[in-house]
Amino acid sequence: MSKQKQVILKIIQSKKMHLTADEIFMYAKQEIPSIALGTVYRNLNKLVEENQIKRVSLPNSPDKFDWNLSKHSHIICSRCSSINDIYISEIDNILKKEIDSLISYNITIDYVCEKCKAKEKDATN
Ligand SMILES: [Zn+2]
Numbered sequence: 069m070s071k072q073k074q075v076i077l078k079i080i081q082s083k084k085m086h087l088t089a090d091e092i093f094m095y096a097k098q099e100i101p102s103i104a105l106g107t108v109y110r111n112l113n114k115l116v117e118e119n120q121i122k123r124v125s126l127p128n129s130p131d132k133f134d135w136n137l138s139k140h141s142h143i144i145c146s147r148c149s150s151i152n153d154i155y156i157s158e159i160d161n162i163l164k165k166e167i168d169s170l171i172s173y174n175i176t177i178d179y180v181c182e183k184c185k186a187k188e189k190d191a192t193n
């Protein structure tokens with residue numbers, strides 16, 4: 069594995085967050101100041117292909133990259149776009165019952181996160 073790829077993978081696994089390519093680029097620069105954004109994109113695509121990380125595609129916002137490889141869904145704040153993991157084990161069983169040849173699924177649920185809820189409450193007071 070190239071040094072760049074190793075650094076990128078380490079960032080994603082150690083932050084335990086859903087990071088965009090730009091955010092990963094920012095962290096990677098602290099380790100390899102000469103790294104280019106194109107290199108980050110190329111290595112992220114490779115890591116996704118190799119199933120070392122997962123890509124989370126979101127409507128209206130850039131893709132995020134996920135360290136968590138276990139089967140899970142995402143809840144996304146419709147105000148600030150923060151993203152969190154959610155485990156709904158029943159979904160697996162329901163989908164398998166309905167679809168014989170299920171390969172994978174990608175469920176995103178919109179909600180308003182605690183931080184934004186608190187902010188909105190402040191604004192109305
Ligand atoms: Zn929010």
Ligand SMILES: [Zn+2]
Nearest residue numbers: 134136152153
């Ligand atoms: Zn996730």
